[in-house]
Structures are given as C-alpha cells and as structure tokens.
Amino acid sequence: MSAAPLSSVTRGVALMVLAIFLFTAMDATAKGLIQRYPAPQVIWVRFAGQLLLVLLILRHHLGPVLRTRFPVLHFWRSASQFGATTFFFLSLPFIGLTEATAIADINPVLITLGAALFLGEKLGRRRIAGVVVALIGALIVIRPGAGVFTWWAVLPLLCAISYATSALLTRKIGAQESVWASMVYAALFGTIVAGIALPFVWEPIATADLWQFALIACLGTGAQLCIIRSFSITEASIVAPFAYLGIVFATFWGAVLYGQWPDRWTVIGALVIVGAGLYVWHREHRASRAPAA
Template identity: 50%
Template sequence: MATVTPPIQAPGKGILLYMTGIFCMATMDLLAKTLAQEVHVSQAIWARYAGQTVIVALWFLPNLRTVAKTRYPGMQFARSMSLLLGTSMFFTSLTFLGLAEATAIMDINPVFITLGAALFLGERFGPRRAFGVIAALIGALIIIRPGSEVFSPFAFLPMIAACGYATFILLTRKVGHDEDPRTSLLYAALLGAVVTSVIVPFFWVPPSPKAMLLMVAIGGFGALGQLFLIQAVRFAEASAIAPFSYVGLLIAAFWGAVVFGEFPDLATWIGGAIIVASGIYIWHRERVTA
C-alpha cells in the first residue's frame, strides 16, 4: 500500500499560487474569446488541451514514463472530464456573454468548492470561511443582478462550468497529497486533448496566422495556469483558497475593458470590491492561524 504524505499547510503560499494560476487562466479566457471571433469555439477548446499536452509532454520528456504513472487512474479521469466540462461550457459562454459577465457568474464556484470540501473531503467549515464565502456570493449576485439581461439562457453555461471547475479542484485536492503534480498536469491535458481531437474535425475552420498564434498561446497559458492551481491545493485547503477566485473577475473586467471595450458599471465595481474584501479577510485569518 502506498504511503500517504500529509498535506503541507502553508495557506499564504497556497493562496499566492492560486492567484497566479487564476491570472493565467483569465488571460487564457481572453485569448479564447478573441480566437472564437475567427474560428469555431471548439477549436479554442481543442487548442487549450492539445497545446497544453504538447507543452507538458516536451517539458517532461526525459521523465515522461515516470510522470505518466498514476496511483489514481479513476480520479485522474474524473478530474480531466470535470475540467473539460468546465472549459467547454465557459468558452462557449464567451461567444454570447461579455468577459466580465461570464466570469462573474462563474465566480459562484467558490460556494461549490467550499461546501464540497466540507461534505466530501472532511475539511472544517468554520464561521470565518462561511462569512467569506457568503460575502463573495453576495458580491457576485450584485454583479449578476438576477432578472437583468445577464440572466439569459446562456447564463446557465458558466454556472455549469462552475460546477465542473469546483469538482476539478476538489478532486485535485484529493489526489494532491501523494500524487506527483506533473502527473496531474499531464492527465488534465491529455484526456481532454483526446476527446476534443475526436470532436473538432467536424467544426474545423482553417485558422489564419493570427489564429494559430492565439491557439499556441491558449495552450501555454492553460499549462501554466494548471500547474499553479495544482501546486496551490497542495499547500492550502480547497475551502481556504476558494474565495480568491475573485481575482479572475477583476482580471476579466480589466481585459474586457481594454480589449473589447466592455466597461464594468458601478454595480460590478461594488460587487467586485465585496469579493476582494472577503478574500483578503480570509487570507489574513489563515495566516494568523498558520
């Protein structure tokens, strides 16, 4: 029987890694939205996984046989499919919603992560974490404003994506104690690449040189983002880092304004400020506890 290595508890480091990973993923979303204006969205999804697979395989080539060995084939498969579901739904939503709006709806995922961690991973769910998650949810609801035009049928796509992403984070936490993070990174890319490679030929549009460059960049940022996220949950509990998903909302608002001219309104800034404040509060409490 394999020996399970206890998780390293360094909440501050885990949160910093998580925020860096979120930045990479938010930038990848920007590139995907840009790419989807030229080709079918399935090509953006395929580029995310195929590009990451090539980069990871070349990176780990000297030790690829060792890296490919996993103790949890079933959970690695479930991780990859959960992430693929989340990516597919979110990339598709970007063709119908603004970058900030889709990200705001996606930011419901911290609630799913924290509750799932308490139910399935046995992590404690104290009043401070509950306060942070509830505050983050209130901030997201202020941005979404139920009943407004953001709540179109397409708004359910990032909600489904949030479920997929939360499941991915929880399963990553589960295998992260004694699984090589390189192995998790490889399988998250490889299985997604196999599935999308079967689907994408039916929707393929010949890409321009610009589109090809975007596809490569999507794979690169996806690989970096995944590596940081996998490392993050090795140092901090999933429910502790969950509220810091707000970083993606702020980055999305910035990219949306700069690249697409989508300027967030006052409600978006108020909701974002609440989410930021809740995350900083929990980070402070985690550092004090550690």
C-alpha cells in the same frame, strides 16, 4: 537574518490568485478567437498545446509520472476540467466575459461545501463568512434580473459545477502524486475528446492568429499548474474564495481588450470581493503562524 519561509496558506493563496489571473487572460483571448473559429477547435488547441508543452518538459521523466495510484480519480478529474473549459468557452459568443465569469464564480460556494462534505475539512465561521461576503460581491456585479440570466447562462453554471468537481478531486489527490501527473492526464483527455470533433469543424488558422492560439496553450498550462499546486498544499475551503477575483480580472480584460468598461456597481462588487479575499487570507495566515496550544 534570513526571512522566514512563506506559510503554506500564503503560498497557496498566491498560486490561486496567479492561476485565476492566467485563466481569465486565457478566457479573454479565447473570446476573440471563438468569434472567428469553431469553439471545439479552440478547445482542442488549448489542451493539445498543454500536452505538447508538458511532454517537452517531461521528455526524460514521462514514465515515472504516468505511473499512478489513482487512475479513476485522474479520469474524472480530467473529465471535469475538460467540462469546465468547454462549457465556459461555449458561452462566450453569447454572454459578456465579465458576466460569464461572475456566473461561473459560484464555484467557491460549491468547493467550500464540498470540501466539508467529502474531504472532511473544517468549516469555521470565518471561512463561511468569507465565501458569503464574496458571493454578495458577485451578486452586486451580475445584479440578478438585469438581463444576465438567459438560457445561455446555464453554460457557465455547468462550468462552475465542473470546476468545483475538478478542484475537489485535485485536493483529494493532493500531494500524494506529482503535479505533472494531473497535467498530463488532463491534457491527454482534452486533446482526445475535443479532437473527435475536429474533422467536422476545422477552419484553417490564419498566420496572424497563430500567436493567439499559442498564447492560449501557454496561459492554460501555467494556470493549471498553479491551481493544482495551490489545492495540493492548502485546504480547498481557504483558497476557494479567491476564485471570485476572476470577476475583477475578467472586468479588466474586458475593458482593455474589448472596450467593455465596468459600471459603478461592478467596481463596488469587485471591491467587496477583494476585501473578502483579503480577510480570509489574513485570518488563515495568522492562524497558521499561531503556536500550537
């Protein structure tokens, strides 16, 4: 007998987890580059690289993809995605990777509330509980009052708002259009806007750093593809709590790449986050398998 197909909930959650893993790997790579190159240059490479990759993939099908019924929504979605990347990258020289990720990871609360207010998604007790418990885990990691909240912490907060806006607009467009339309328009917007600053900040790229710039483009493209697909097939309030895994992954990258090993409270908070995410997935997966009354 063939295995039963994965439910949309399981596929959506898996795509979200993969997206967050790729995003944090991109952020960790960018943190090292921003120490040597201007942030606008790194941001431009991230979006220009995505544009190049998508154009290569769609080289014979670009025309149909660009024809959209939602030009205004694509504009604002692209602008909010660009804002999320820009605000986060700008914070990296001043805040640790784990701390910046933890602050930005207030976005699941914003997404869950926004999905109920603007998209009409159901806010059940279990979904609310999953978001609240994961938020508690995030607070355990960042421990308000421990010196994390400086003025630079405003940047990851703005990143969270921008990311939540992008996620809700992605869910709004949903499966009504090809995922590639969102990929093209977001990459084009970011390339143009970030490119305006290039003549004023450009620094020659060392040959030894070229692979890291290429890696940022590939990781960002893969992450964006996964997250758009995740929000297209699964309700935003279901997959939103899994964004808290960004704290876990950022802690891992910080330890491996920069020797910033987590303390006891970071580990405890990460376990709380993972537990909350697994609870949400388990309940929603069972609900999706239950026969209709």
